[in-house]
Amino acid sequence: MRYMATYDLMETIRNTNQWLGASTLAMASYPAMAMFPNPALQWVSAWGEVTERAFSRMVVKPDWNIPPIVGDNGTDCIVYEEIEIKGEFGDLLHFRVQGRTEKRRTVLLVAPMSGHYATLLRSTVISLLPDCDLYITDWHNARDIPVSAGKFDIEDYTLHLVDYMRHLGPDTHVIAVCQPAPLTLAATAYLAEEDPSAQPRSLTLIGGPIDPNAAPTEVTDFGHSVTMGQLEELMIQQVGFKYAGVGRKVYPGLLQLSSFISMNAETHQKAFIDQIQAVAQGQAHEHDKHNKFYDEYLAVMDMPAEFYLSTVDRIFKKGEIAANEFTVAGKKVDMGKITTVAVKTVEGSKDDISAPGQCIAALDLCTGLPDSKKANHLEDGAGHYGIFAGKSWRDNIRPLVLDFIDANEAPSKGKAKAAPKTEKAANKNNAA
Structure with a gap:
């Protein structure tokens, strides 16, 4: 069960961050907040918007959206x-x-x-x-x-x-x-x-x-630095109760995503800071380069x-x-x-x-x-x-x-x- 609990813990962390982003965006968007214009408040709102979008994309399969x-x-x-x-x-x-x-x-x-x-x-x-x-x-x-x-x-x-x-x-x-x-x-x-x-x-x-x-x-x-026993112990978990595959052993997409990001952590960090700044300044939009890339990059699946x-x-x-x-x-x-x-x-x-x-x-x-x-x-x-x-x-x-x-x-x-x-x-x- 500890592997299932670990799987559910990762999903809980993801869900919590999505909620924090959505809540921050909602609070910073109250009409009353507009009575006191403050660049810091705009930045907080932008952080909430970018954070909510990023963590929500991790569990949704993107649409193909093939144009004519x-x-x-x-x-x-x-x-x-x-x-x-x-x-x-x-x-x-x-x-x-x-x-x-x-x-x-x-x-x-x-x-x-x-x-x-x-x-x-x-x-x-x-x-x-x-x-x-x-x-x-x-x-x-x-x-x-x-x-x-x-x-x-x-x-x-x-x-x-x-x-x-x-x-x-x-x-x-x-x-x-x-x-x-x-x-x-x-x-x-x-x-x-x-x-x-x-x-x-x-x-x-x-x-x-x-x-x-x-x-x-x-x-x-x-691949050569770890044994198969170590790999199974460190990487394999059981799907939690939230999904139809409950109990199935998988290599979780969220775990793989953390590995992807760690390989170029500074690049990803800069990309998100720049996006928060762009949102705060009103220069970002739904289909900008950042969103097009990360909507796909962050959408991961379990193997x-x-x-x-x-x-x-x-x-x-x-x-x-x-x-x-x-x-x-x-x-x-x-x-x-x-x-x-x-x-x-x-x-x-x-x-x-x-x-x-x-x-x-x-x-x-x-x-x-x-x-x-x-x-x-x-x-x-x-x-x-x-x-x-x-x-x-x-x-x-x-x-x-x-x-x-x-x-x-x-x-x-x-x-x-x-x-x-x-x-x-x-x-x-x-x-x-």
Whole structure:
């Protein structure tokens, strides 16, 4: 029960801070307070507003809020989110564009299960929708999944991806962002041996820890500095009575959020002080840069304990993917079996989560794949977030990914073409 009590204690602290912020804002907004204008009072009101907003966002899944896109006839087309495959631990979500008739590239975007919702890729989705028929893995918050649903570890995650790829068919192009990159590679290799006709056309891996030891970071150092027993003792808690998943063991999102913030504490502190000042001066608004970023950044989800622990143990500590020793349901998955799926890796030169060298290791694992079907891109000056969102993604990476997809499209669709000149057969040397 002490783990459940700890979970409830974190929620109590969060709830209390949300209440303090709301109460402070309400008190400072009394009409009587306006009788005595005071800059300090404006600052207190601003503190309450920013604090209430920050702590309330931590337990709410953000909406997708995908804006309309310009259709073939120049009119705005509404984008709908439809559940293609519903599941206990996650759904396969389809973004359907109203009135679209012309066939687009079929793309499966694999979102991370690493503490944030799939909506973290909202800007990525918006950038791809005009050119793609887009699907995404929408993982659920473990706190809301009843214990009766069973376990969910990295093997279950991999098999979910296998099912999604089978459902979408062989003309699909898969893009995996960050954490799911190694498991997406494994799912593709699994299909290569078990159901070759269901393999996707191409696989793009963006900033993923295929070989975490290829370029150590704080994340990999932490994984090696603690034992699995210590990790389970320190990080795993049981969901409290407030949620449907009561009793389920999880790695709490609030605990993960504290780790995220501690990595760049001074930056976050300055951002909130600046925002309080902006609110006090009337210069902030609902959709300003601060709110757009932190509304998403602070919205965290719990991960199933078995998924978190098996990720650390098998991906980071034992390096099963990097050593090509990964197994699913007792069967070894051989990356060398991938012989027809074109594979591209994308890395950022300033990525401090999955440093350059970690993701491109996938190309060396694909020993059965000819060099003509391998490609890599190293984005100069881009950090982890920048390689799938922001200017680096929009201006440089996205066009290259779409070119790579087109170069490996089904010939019957009439889109196949030679690989762009910017794409070269890849190895670790030309990505360094």
